[in-house]
Structure formats: C-alpha cells, structure tokens
Amino acid sequence: MDAMLFLRRARNIMITLLFVVVWFTLLPYGCKQGDNDPYLQQDGLSIRMISPVRGIPGDTVTIHGENFTSGVKVTFGSLLSEVLEVSNEMIRAIVPEGVDSNTTATVSSDGKSSNSLTFHFQMMDKMELADPTIFLYEDIYYVYGTGGRGGDVDRGFLVYSSPDLRKWDGPRGAKQGYSLTREDAFGDWGFWAPQLFQYRGAIYMAYTTNENIAIAKSQSPLGPFVEHAHLSGPTRQIDPFVFIDDDGKIYIYYVRLSGGNKIYVAELNDDLTAIVPGTGLLCIEATDVWEDTQQISWKVAEGPTLIKKDGKYYLFYSANHFENRDYAAGYAVSDSPLGPWKKSNQNPILSWGLVGIHGTGHGDFFQDTNNEYYYVFHTHFDNTRVQPRLTALMKGEFSELNPQGLRRITFNKESFKYLLINN
Secondary structure: OHHHHHHHHHHHHHHHHHHHHHHHHHHHHHOOOOOOOOOOOEOOEEEEEEEOOEEOOOOEEEEEEEOOOOOOEEEEOOEEOEEEEEEOOEEEEEOOOOOOOOEEEEEEEOOEEEEEEEEEEOOOEEOOEEEEEEEEEOOEEEEEEEEOOOOOOOOEEEEEEEOOOOEEEOOOEOEOEEEEEOOOOOOOOOOEEEEEEEEOOEEEEEEEEOOEEEEEEEOOOOOOOEEEEEEOOOOOEEEEEEEEOOOOOEEEEEEEEOOOEEEEEEEEOOOOOOEOOOOOEEEEOOOOHHHOOOOOOOOEEEEEEEEEEOOEEEEEEEEOOOOOOOOEEEEEEEOOOOOOOEEOOOOOOEOHHHHOOOOOEEEEEEEOOOOOEEEEEEEOOEOOEOOOOEEEEEEEEEOOOOOOOOOOEEEEEEEEEEOEEOO
C-alpha cells in the first residue's frame, strides 16, 4: 500500500514538472503582450514611459523609448500632437487640445507604429475668483480676487500662483491661504476687487472693503499684506486701480457710488496715503445702449484698468449690473491720464456674444513674460446661474496705428480659457 502511494505521488510530480517545462517553452509563441506593455516593440519603435503620465491639453510631456527619428509623429488617441524635440530615445511633445479623458499615446514613423501607453487626463477645478487681477513677480504669476472656493469675502483675499498661467497652485497665502486678512488691514466686511503693484521696493495692494478704498503693503506677493492707508472720500467708493505714469505721477482710478456707479480718476500723494484734494475728475459713466441693457435707474460703469501705449491712455471698464447676462467690457481713449475720454465705437469688445458665456467682465490687463497683453476677468458660473463666478483669461491684441495714432483693441476668441486649480 505504501509502495503504491509512493508511485502515485512520483507520477504527479513528474506530470507537474512536465507541464512547467512545456509552459515556459511555449510562452514566447502562445502569449501575446497587451498594448500597454511598455516593452512591446512593433516595427522597431518602442515606448517605455511618458512623463508626466497625467495632465491636460497644453502640457509638455516627455516620451522615452527606442528608435525615434526626426520624422516621428505622436498621437493621443486620434489627435496629432505638436512635437518639440526628438532624439533616438526621447521625444518632447505637447498634449493636443481636445484630450478630455484618459487616452493612449502612440509614436509612428514611416508607416511604423510603436506600442501604446495610457495617458491619464487630469481632472481640475475651475477657479472661482470674481473681480480678478494677476500680478507677475519674479517670473511667477499670482492671482487674487473676490471670494473664491473656500474663501470668505468678509475675511480677506486668497492668492494662487502659477509658472505658466495654465495650472494654479493654492491657495498659497501666508495666512491659511490668504494674502490679506481683516486682522492685519482696514475693514471688516466686503473685501472686493484687489489690485497689486510695485512701488519703492515694496508690493502694494489697493482694494475695496466696507465700500471704501484701502491700500496694504507687503514684501511678498503671498503676504501678509498689512494696512498702509485708508483713502476716504466724499461718497462710498470701490474698485481701485493705481497707475504710475512715466513721469512718476501716481493716479488712482476708482468708482464712486453716487447716483450710479461712475468711474473717477484722482492723483495720489507720493506716500500713497491720501488722494490729492481737488483732483478728482469724472472719467466714465454708463450712457451708451450696451452699458444699460436693463434700463435701470442705477446705471453701472465699474472695474477700471489702464494701459498706456504709444503715448495714449486706454481705460477699460465694465458696464451693466454684474448679475445681468449683458455684463460686458469696453474701453475709452485719452491723450492724458486725466481725460477727457472718448469711448470706442467697437464697444463692447468682450461680451457673452463673443465667448458664449454670460457675465463677462470686471478684470485687469497685465503683460506676460513675453510682454503679451492678457485680460483676466470673471464670468457667470453658467448661462443659468450667476454664482459662484468663474475666473477666465483672454489674450488682448492691439492693431496697427491708424492715422489718428490710435490702436484698436480686440480679444482673441480662441484664447478664452478658465483658470484651473491643480488637484
């Protein structure tokens, strides 16, 4: 009985060993590797790795592999990518517009194709800052505005940063994400519409609080900004924009709340602590049809921002109530920072008719690291709901000089995009 049991066990062991030998002998012939196997080679081309493996359209990725040539093509799904650089073992390419979900990246050349690797679409949140401004400091962009997800308009201003205007990190302010808080500055409610500028080696923030204008100061764009001055006036006043001219004179554009929202300009003293008495002048009030589409008694012109170009002053502003779908932006031109101002006959240059989303306006112009002009502004959340407002960006373009020495300003519709927060 023991001998028979021994023989059966020996036979089972021999069968198992034979099965293992056959399996490893036939494995190269009978088992096909999946398309996402990084070591699969097809026609000599091979992808080992994509870095980063997660992103959004516009990201630059590096593809590592073998046998790449100068005529190589890279596709994400069916979308062709722009190739920036190629070597035998490396490709740098841009994730194409239209990628909106996980897809596969493939390399091809002369009719030959590589294996495919999965590229993961990065889900990102749209920024929810209203009345936004962007400040460029040491090649990093910082964005501030009213409210924001997780923000409190009665506490202060959040701040986010980005190296490229595409993906934003934060909030990154020195105080739990806030760059300015009411504990350090004038005001205790309604922190709206900040603007950042540099002056005499420091960074300043002009802002609205308690329906008044204040200025705070910091050594860092992340703050903490602390109280510098409260600029009192004859009426409630909001939406400050400080402009320092080539001759060193300092001007503040702002909105007086008196019989409507009307844009004024005044001179600031050298230490930024007070408006020079008697210098306030009316710039813009809502009088044109596009500026008052609801025909309300309290007419609105607000959100001023200024560009000086070729000796001319271009004053941008928004009109209509911000909850109106026709909230839009236009501009006026003057030979002097004090006016008089002539409104463009092209107004509004930014509206829902251009970008397809309601409530476009109240933003700020800035120049990027290539000195290109961009306008950051807010829109309604969608075309059925105002709040929370979303933060958007468009490229502004100046035409050639006309015989009057003026340039026409337009927005590149294709450049419209929302600011996205890194998750």
